[in-house]
Amino acid sequence: MAGTRLDRWHGAYSRRASGMTASAIRALFAVANRPEVVSLAGGMPTLEALPLDDVAEVAARCVRDDYAASLQYGSAQGDPVAREQVTDVMRDVAVSCHPDEVVMTTGSQHALDLLTRIMVDPGDVVLVESPSYVGALGVFRSYEAAIVHLPTDHAGLDPEAVVTAVRRERDRGRRVKALYVVPHHQNPSGGTTSIERRQRLVELCREERVLLVEDDPYAHLGFSSDPLPAMQSMDPETVVYLGSFSKTFAPGLRVGWVLAPTAIRAKLVLAAEASVLCPSAFGQRFVASYLASTDWRSRVKVLREVYRERRDAMLEALDRYLPAASYTRPAGGFFTWVDLPDGIDGAAMLPRAVQGRVAYVPGTAFFDDDQGGSHVRLSFCFPPPERITEGVRRLAAVVDSELELREAFGDALTDSPLATHEHGNVDRPPTDTT
Numbered sequence: 001m002a003g004t005r006l007d008r009w010h011g012a013y014s015r016r017a018s019g020m021t022a023s024a025i026r027a028l029f030a031v032a033n034r035p036e037v038v039s040l041a042g043g044m045p046t047l048e049a050l051p052l053d054d055v056a057e058v059a060a061r062c063v064r065d066d067y068a069a070s071l072q073y074g075s076a077q078g079d080p081v082a083r084e085q086v087t088d089v090m091r092d093v094a095v096s097c098h099p100d101e102v103v104m105t106t107g108s109q110h111a112l113d114l115l116t117r118i119m120v121d122p123g124d125v126v127l128v129e130s131p132s133y134v135g136a137l138g139v140f141r142s143y144e145a146a147i148v149h150l151p152t153d154h155a156g157l158d159p160e161a162v163v164t165a166v167r168r169e170r171d172r173g174r175r176v177k178a179l180y181v182v183p184h185h186q187n188p189s190g191g192t193t194s195i196e197r198r199q200r201l202v203e204l205c206r207e208e209r210v211l212l213v214e215d216d217p218y219a220h221l222g223f224s225s226d227p228l229p230a231m232q233s234m235d236p237e238t239v240v241y242l243g244s245f246s247k248t249f250a251p252g253l254r255v256g257w258v259l260a261p262t263a264i265r266a267k268l269v270l271a272a273e274a275s276v277l278c279p280s281a282f283g284q285r286f287v288a289s290y291l292a293s294t295d296w297r298s299r300v301k302v303l304r305e306v307y308r309e310r311r312d313a314m315l316e317a318l319d320r321y322l323p324a325a326s327y328t329r330p331a332g333g334f335f336t337w338v339d340l341p342d343g344i345d346g347a348a349m350l351p352r353a354v355q356g357r358v359a360y361v362p363g364t365a366f367f368d369d370d371q372g373g374s375h376v377r378l379s380f381c382f383p384p385p386e387r388i389t390e391g392v393r394r395l396a397a398v399v400d401s402e403l404e405l406r407e408a409f410g411d412a413l414t415d416s417p418l419a420t421h422e423h424g425n426v427d428r429p430p431t432d433t434t
């Protein structure tokens with residue numbers, strides 16, 4: 001209703017709010033959350049592998065023994081004990097840093113928001129992968145950035161395309177402010193940026209004076225590999241690193257962090273103060289105490305096993321039921337990116353998929369331009385393996401009937417209001433922005 005005459009406040013919104021529009025898909029997700037629907041849409045981590053008794057004990061201690069810190073306001077930069085723990089986590093991605101260099105945030109989503117707030121004016125360019133994380137696109141849009149997608153393959157962004165784009169945008173008189181990359185097990189493609197590409201991207205961003213934003217929540221979730229060195233370790237003056245405990249511990253706590261060049265860090269802290277005064281002290285003390293008092297790295301190994309089994313279930317089901325599609329084979333993380341058989345529009349098909357009791361996120365959500373129509377993102381993080389298999393089986397049945405319809409009616413089908421390619425009806429982020 002926002003932005004229509006039915007809304008009494010139509011005309012009162014800020015200009016930046018005009019970029020915040022709901023898609024037709026949002027309504028479908030209300031239905032997709034019903035128990036009879038297998039949702040391969042959400043990016044919710046599983047909480048099954050958590051040692052709940054230990055976690056409860058940590059929470060109790062936070063209240064009983066630590067209330068003076070955990071239930072009080074804290075500093076805008078974040079709790080010193082939590083920042084200390086972050087320095088230990090950062091060693092896993094080859095970064096050695098001091099707690100003073102860490103800024104704690106309300107999840108990495110808040111870090112994205114703060115960073116965009118301090119770096120981007122309306123019309124400034126942010127370069128992103130193809131596809132790119134829907135939640136980041138939402139932030140960039142809300143600050144009226146000009147989002148430019150760059151060619152991306154299985155090894156990550158094409159570095160030469162970065163140079164071409166930077167020059168082209170500057171020639172057009174636009175300021176290129178940042179390059180946004182999810183380097184491990186990307187959301188939504190599942191791809192990982194190779195070490196060579198990392199080095200080259202850092203080099204290019206340094207030369208071109210473009211800030212490289214490294215959003216790395218899936219670093220620890222490689223199924224059979226340890227994390228690659230962070231780009232931040234290659235040049236801390238060029239790269240801002242965003243980390244999160246949402247996937248390795250619990251997203252409900254909303255605890256993330258940032259490492260940034262000194263001057264940017266100071267502005268981030270000021271922006272954080274204006275935004276939330278300080279991130280949740282309880283969340284930070286809880287996470288810090290969990291990390292200090294449990295063998296959390298062994299727990300992450302268990303998680304990796306759980307996700308690997310789910311990834312296997314998804315790929316086996318896709319191989320078996322949807323051989324006409326092509327899809328990525330992620331080595332970690334939560335998602336696979338599926339290219340549907342020729343002529344099928346993922347957004348247009350969604351209502352029929354939900355009717356067929358399976359949900360996914362259409363590929364268009366991961367682009368700010370008109371790409372992604374033939375793709376969908378399937379997540380394997382939340383449902384158990386047998387539900388994943390059943391979900392893919394249902395999806396394949398919907399695709400089959402879609403192909404039959406297409407054979408019978410041809411292009412007339414593209415008149416669906418949800419069709420994307422032909423109408424340029426690019427989806428705004430659906431409810432499920434994780």
Ligand code: PMP
Pocket residue numbers: 043106107108109110133135182187215217243244245246251254255256433434
């Ligand atoms: N970045 C990426 C790439 C993500 O996939 C997500 C969550 N799905 C986030 C950031 C936000 O995570 P957080 O819970 O830390 O805000």
